[in-house]
Amino acid sequence: MDTRLPASAGEVLPLILALYEPSGPEAIKQVQETLHHVQKSSSAWGIARDLFSYEDDKVRFFAALTIIVKLNTESESLQEGDALELLANLLSWLRASLVNGAGPMVVRKLTSALVTFFLHFPSLWRHCVRDLCAALSCSDATGQPISGSTGLESLDLLDKHRLRVVLWFSSALVEEVGKIDSNTDTHTGIYEATISNLPDVSKIMSHCLALRDAADEDIRVLCEDCIKCYQAWIFFSQRVAPRADDVTGALRPLLAPTMAALQHDGLLEAAGELFVDILSNYSGFLQDSHYDTLFALLDSPWAESRYNELVRGDFDFESVLFGQVMLSLGDSRIQQLMEAVDDRSHRFLGRLRGLVNAQGFPIGDDKIFVPALEFWSTFVETLIDNMYSEETGTKSWVSSATSHALEAVAHAWHKIAFPPAEEFASWDSTDRVAFGDARKDVADLLQSTYTVMGPRLVSTFAGLVLERLASGLWLELEAAAFCLGSLADCVVGDVCDDSLRTVFSGQLFATLQQPTVPVPSRVRQTCIGLVERYAEYFERDAALLPGALRLLFSALSDHTLAGPSARVLLATEASAFIGQYRMLSVEHSLDGHAAEKVIGAIAAVIQAIPSEPERLHYLDQLLGFVRRDANNLFQTTTAAGGAALLAPADGSGVPASAEDLALKCLRSLISIARGFQVPADGPLDLDDQPLQTKAPPSQTLAVLQMEIMNMIQTLHSMFPTSGEVVEAVCTILRAGFSETEPGPFVFSPDVVARFFTKQNTTGPRVGLFVSAACSFVSSFIKSSGPETDMLRVTLLTWVIDLLGNLSDPDHDTELTQNGIEFVTRLVSKRPEILLQAPGHHAETFFLFALRTLDGREPLPKAAAADFWATYFALRSEDALTQSLLERSFTQLGPLLGRALTRNIGGSAARSELEKLCDPLKKLVSHHAKAKSWVEQGLFDPTFPAQHISDRDRTVFLKKVISLRGSRATNQVVREFWLAARGSKFAYAS
Structure with missing residues (x-):
């Protein structure tokens, strides 16, 4: 196959035009790659020059782009004479493009090329704006500028379109200069050269704004561009202030004509955005006189x-x-x-x-x-x-x-x-x-x-609630009740009780319970919410409590209100709640979401019962509702041969899928599990009861735990391809991980581990199980002993086997990210578990984590960076473990150095650099051989930025090593990455 690059404009031309023709993505990608290599070749200068002779805008656009690429990659190799010749050519090509009627796409790209030239050679083109005006000034038929003109003696020599070109250049100039780090000595000359052009730019902008009264669309567009240019210079002045007060002084006289432009049709948008920007972000630019003028306007x-x-x-x-x-x-x-x-x-x-x-x-x-x-x-x-x-x-x-x-x-x-x-x-x-x-x-x-x-505000809204209730203005009543409820957190003590009594002792509760009154559900919901918001008031005024309770229980039959009511149910005894729930369940008065709310609230009440036998007795009754639904689901789907649609469980008449009903069961278990969690009323010492010393569950509790786990496993096995079922199962399991006392959802660790290790990559979202396993391991991270160590090894090998089955880390980003985070969490406390893992599991994982660093997915890559930063900072007091660590550092250090330098050398996205700096800093600050490892990566054939000189690579290495892992490393890495990507300029810090 012929891989020779095109070496002339004629050979490149069909490739440029092919980009704009219908074609497949692979063909377009191949053409783009070829053109990219052309732009970096030694013949690119001549090809670009010759392409400007074509009148096709697409061709001239590519030519200008090529000049920009060459300037950003090879400007240092240009001699002064070559650079001045290039500048003359750029000005000539721009002038010719205007004469020949080239489109804005070409003209703007040429102005960008001129800006790029200025950034690289500010001393050669110090008066760039004046020279550009001269080059564009009215010319004769040959297209040559008037001899001796600077372009500023009479700006009338420049037509409206050419003035716009000058404004485009001036705007792009300060925008690009503003991206350069002004605190670096090497960039001081660029800033000084830019500021020296301000008098010329101000004169041009003043000239353009003076034309604003003309009833001409071209003038309107010119003034619009002028205001945008002015905006760019104002915020450039903010960047250089207070070192350059003369910059703001030169720009302020243009404020008056720009304010006047606000009143002109078609200029309000540009001028308005300018003043919103100034007033919001740089109000100090305006002086008192300017504020007075603006207020008057x-x-x-x-x-x-x-x-x-x-x-x-x-x-x-x-x-x-x-x-x-x-x-x-x-x-x-x-x-x-x-x-x-x-x-x-x-x-x-x-x-x-x-x-x-x-x-x-x-x-x-x-x-x-x-x-x-x-x-x-x-x-x-x-x-x-x-x-x-x-x-x-x-x-x-x-x-x-x-x-x-x-x-x-x-x-x-x-x-x-x-x-x-x-x-x-x-x-x-x-x-x-x-x-x-x-x-x-x-x-x-x-x-x-x-x-x-103060309290007068509560009184005001209490009055508004009563007024809107009396007049039947339901939506305004809802708004007033919402506002009254929002003030509840502000009220301390009984200072507002009189106002609240007028609301809660009046007709509000009675009206909301009348079936004949057409009160919208949203209004009922907000008014019921008042009971919750002002619960402390009802503690002080118990006489009004029965009315509030009647309202809450009456609302449970309304699907849209059941959730809010469940949140404010006041406990009397568990049996009453279960009886009420049984009745509602039989009547199908609750939709799925409301049922979850209510059953969770009842579980929280049961959890507070001090007697374990009584507590478990009521829990068994509550679980009976879930047990009944799960059994019905299993029997029905078995009889129907796994039918997708079943009779509705909520009486709505709408068939539900079997999976929906399974999810309803699982979510009910989630609500019960959360309700049964012990309230965190005070600090807990998780070290007080390591895993192996916790009191065993009673026989009754153990039976309930087994039944719950069987329900979970059965529902999961019925729908092995459902990601939502997996998510619900993991949520149930997590509920028990944070508990320190035996409970119905605090399953035996070996039972949980067996359940996890049965999962494989054939099922959906196995990464969720790995994430849950990570939380599981964290729940006993400080426990020790042979049983817990065996659990750790079992789970670790399961996770690594899952990762090893992936052909590429990017193929399942959730599994990759969670798997690496699992190992990171484990190895941070117990590195020997990984280092002494059976078989080749440690080697498999290390190589996988290195491959992930070279991947394209940001979240797995960030997880891998965290792992390597954690791993290379590890130390152990155990001699054997430390010896294994040292051996692994020696083997992995060069590999990690190559992976990191490939990313820093341009392969990584800019947003990934912060994370990638962490392992680099750990290498440098913790390992004497780090310099050698990073150096090997910088000079490895796989290093992507081969255009960076050996000297620059060595300078980068010295900087990184000298910083010893300090925060400043991030900035050095960012600048090096920018150079690798083809720009020698740093973004503004």
Whole structure:
């Protein structure tokens, strides 16, 4: 097969065009790889030059891209004369592209090439903006610039399109320079050269903004690009401040014409985004005079018209952006607005209040509600800080500021009333979730406001609940009840009891229980939630408790309310709960989720019974419900030959799949297991009862444990291909791992281990079993003895065998990640378990973990990096174990060094570097041979960045070794990775 690279433009041309033709992915990949090798070849300079003679934009784009690649990889080899010739060619190609009508794709890529040239040769092209203007100035028919022109004597010589090109270049220039580490001495010249161009750029931007009044679409687009360029320079000035105050001084005069651009059609978007950005992230750029001008502009008739359109329901992009400009200005001057007494400030705050009350439902219609809410939350928090600060003096403005805040709250609460059910159901899921988040934001605002207003706020919402109840405004009643409930955490003691009594002793409970009153389920649910939120109140006012209990039990027959009720069931005795649950179960009044809630609550009550025989007696009754469902499922599926659909278990008339019913049984067991966990009321010493010294379970408990495990195994065996069943089984098992006393879900360790080791890669999500096994091993990590060591060895060999069956670590990322984490957890405390594992298990795992480092999946790779960082930091007091460790370090060190350097040399993704630095730092800080191991990797034939010189590799090695594993290693690695990827410039730190 001929593997010769194309050596001329004519040979490269068909490959470029092939990229844009319909073709298969493999063919496209092969063409891309060939072109990539062409760009790195010695003939690429000449090929790129010749490609610019073609008029096809796709060809010229590739030519410009090739120049960028060559500059980033070979600029150091260019002599000064060659570099100046290249610059002249780039300017000529750009000018010719404009004359020949090349598309923006080509022109922008050529400006990027010029920026790249500047970054590599700032001293050769110090006045880059002025020279670019000269090169693009009005030319004669030959395309040559006017002799002697600098391009700045009369900017009228540059047409609108060429001015845009200069702006594109100027924007890209500061954006790319801003990515360079300004604290490095080698980059100081680039910054100084960039700043020296600011007077020229300012003159050009001023010229462009002065054209804004022209009724011309080309002028509008030019001004838009100008504002974007201005924005780039402003944030460049923030990066170099305070070392270069003259930069901000040169840029501030352009603020006035940019503010004026806000009022021009078509420029609000660019100018608005600029000011939102400045006010939010660099408010110090504006001086008091600028703030005054901006406030005056937003108090003008133009602003009033814009504001009225917004609050009346105009939520198009520019309208919402106008509101965001207002909010950003308010946020940046919040202290001044709070203390202000002038009419303009009060009008401005009044309009910011109005933004909370714009027409339409939040999220679905109203796009300004959430940003406005954030402002008022900040306002209230700032008000609180001022009210309770230690500063002396009068604060006469507090009353006025408080009034503004309370009016904003008055607007906010009724805005979170739910839309009609049909409309809310028509929203997409993202908007519905966002609406719920907005309600939580209002709750946060109310809780902050309580600090200012106190119990009066509870009284206000108690009154609103009663008013909306009397008038039958159900959705507003729900909003008022939601707000009242959100204040529960703020109420201390009985200070609000009078207000709460008016709600709970009135008609609320009675109305909610009347079947003839059409109260929406959501309203019932929120009002029932009040009982839970104010449970302490009912302890003080026991006379109202019966009414609350009647409401809760009546709600259990409503599918949508059973869950909230289960959370607030008040225990009397276990038998009553089980009887109530039996009745509901027979009547099919509970859906699956509600049943899980209730059965879990009952289990928590049973767990609190001090007598073990009585406790287990009631548990056996509770398990009877699950036992019945599991037996029915097994008998029915056996009789039906494994039918997929069964009669519904909830009376809904909708057939359920056998798997769904199995999951219902398993999830009921999950709820019981969680309910039966011992509450963590105080600190526990897990060392007090090692695994082998725990008291054995009683005979009754042992029988229950066996029955539960049999149910788990049977349900799992019925659906061996269900990932959801696997997940549920693992959740049940985990419930017992954290327990320190015998319990129904604290199974015998050998039983758990046998269950785990039966699982293999033919089943789904075996990685979940490995993850659960990791938690299992951690539950007795500090225990010792032959029995526990045998368990560890059994589980370890099972995990390694699973990993060894994978043809590639990336084929099952869940298993790979969890398997490596299992071994890491085990080896961190007991390295000898791995080192003395039977057969070749240790070798198998070590090689697997090294292969994972070379993989492409980020989570397994991160787990592998954690393992190697842990392993190479191990030390043991046992002489034999330490000897085995040392021997393994000697064998594995060079292999790990090669794997790490391959990643750092460009194979890893940038997001993976932090994790990969951990094992590198452990190597360097813990092992004297680390330098040799890393050096072998850097000069190994498999090292991917062969273009990096031997000297640079050696310098990198010296830096890493000298840092001795300190945090600064991460930055050195990142810079080396960037060089390996083809750029010698560091990102901004």
